[in-house]
Amino acid sequence: MTLQQAIIWGRQQLSQSEDAGADVSALLCFVLDKEKAYLLTWPERELTQAQQQQYKDCIAERQKGRPVAYITGRREFWSLMLEVNDSTLIPRPDTETLVEVALSLKLPDNARVLDLGTGTGAVALALKSERPGWQVVACDHNEEAVALARRNSLALGLEVDVLFSNWLQSVPKSPKFDLILSNPPYIEAADPHLATGDVRFEPHTALIAENNGLADIETIIKQAKSHLVDQGWLLLEQGWQQADRVIDLLFKTGYKKVNRWQDYARVERVTGGKKASAERD
Ligand SMILES: C[S@@+](CC[C@H](N)C(=O)[O-])C[C@H]1O[C@@H](n2cnc3c(N)ncnc32)[C@H](O)[C@@H]1O
CATH class of the missing domain: 1.10.8.10 (Ubiquitin-associated (UBA) domain)
Known part of the structure; x- marks a missing residue:
């Protein structure tokens, strides 16, 4: 042949x-x-x-129906070839918007950055590749994903400290972070898309969140404040129809400069805000 x-x-x-x-x-x-x-x-x-x-x-x-990335065990994200397996999400091009927004922020050259629910390490590694001076920490609550992200970090020669943690529970509160960002699970359990295409093969713990898809986002919004420096940024990827509700949660929790960002398809993909100065944790 x-x-x-x-x-x-x-x-x-x-x-x-x-x-x-x-x-x-x-x-x-x-x-x-x-x-x-x-x-x-x-x-x-x-x-x-x-x-x-x-x-x-x-x-x-x-x-x-098995996704090509799971068959080949690899997927490119932000021009980085990542090892992929079925312990976590296959990184999506959509998530590059989260990376772009993070890179557009005015942060110190040695900023401390935390990627929550890192999966393959895609977001954390993309940031480290662009800003070698940043101290990038990543976490996941899935041990296999933690091991995978560590392997990707080693294979690419990009130093990211990968921790096992249920959101911020096991992340030390000091030193604090200049930026916390996440592409968390945000799909509703009843979403019909879960029964179609590649998504069928991805772990539900990486995709689905309770409370109409907002439970993990809400937890992160609440927990992140105690780990951010004054004026530190929180950025979240969310579902295309969730931006208004996430913005509402950010305001209610006391974040300032709350904003939303679109991807190239003009879909509202990322929301975020800053922790107010001199706010008690
Ligand atoms: C939508 S995937 C995103 C993966 C990766 N950041 C990306 O963009 O490709 C969500 C990730 O969050 C992790 N996760 C889910 N619940 C978590 C929790 N309670 N604490 C930490 N990580 C969690 C999952 O294991 C999964 O790797």
Whole structure:
């Protein structure tokens, strides 16, 4: 089987997939351990028997609906190739908005930053890659995710201190943070999207929150104040229809300069605010 034949065959097998072309090239690149350009440059190259078998196995997995990132064990986020597994969420391009907003804030060169619910470490590692002077700490309540984020930190040579913690419970209160940010679970348990596509394979603990999807956001908003410096920022990714309710919670909890930010599709993706000065924890 040549590469071109493999592509045509794979597309036919995955005709039910949302983007069969992208799936096929990601799986073929994984099997060959090559970049996408290789597929375009060498269409007549033959796959070895072992490669053909591995490719067919990957296609069969994908036909069952398993996400490509879980089959290949990797996903790119902010140009960083991350190890991924089914202990946590596959990082989404949408979450790059959270990184962009964080980078747009005026923070000290040696800012202390905390990423809550870090999963693969995507957000924390993206920030560290852009601001090497920042002291970045990350946490998750899932031991496998903590181990995964630590491996990604090591593999990329980006120093992030990854802790096991139920939100801020086990994070020391001192020294405090200039920025706390999170992409927490925010989907309602009854959301019909949970029964479709890749999401079916992702752990519910990474996706679903009680109280109409707002329970974890509310906990973070309350807990973060005692870990922020005066004028420190809290940033949250939230669902596309949740911004008003999150803004309300931020105001009610006493945050100032409360704001919302859109992603490239003009969806309200991030909300946040500053801890007021001289406020008692
Ligand atoms: C939506 S995922 C986001 C993962 C990653 N930050 C990203 O953007 O790809 C939410 C993450 O929060 C973690 N999480 C859920 N509940 C938590 C809790 N009580 N304390 C700490 N982490 C929690 C999950 O394990 C999961 O890794």
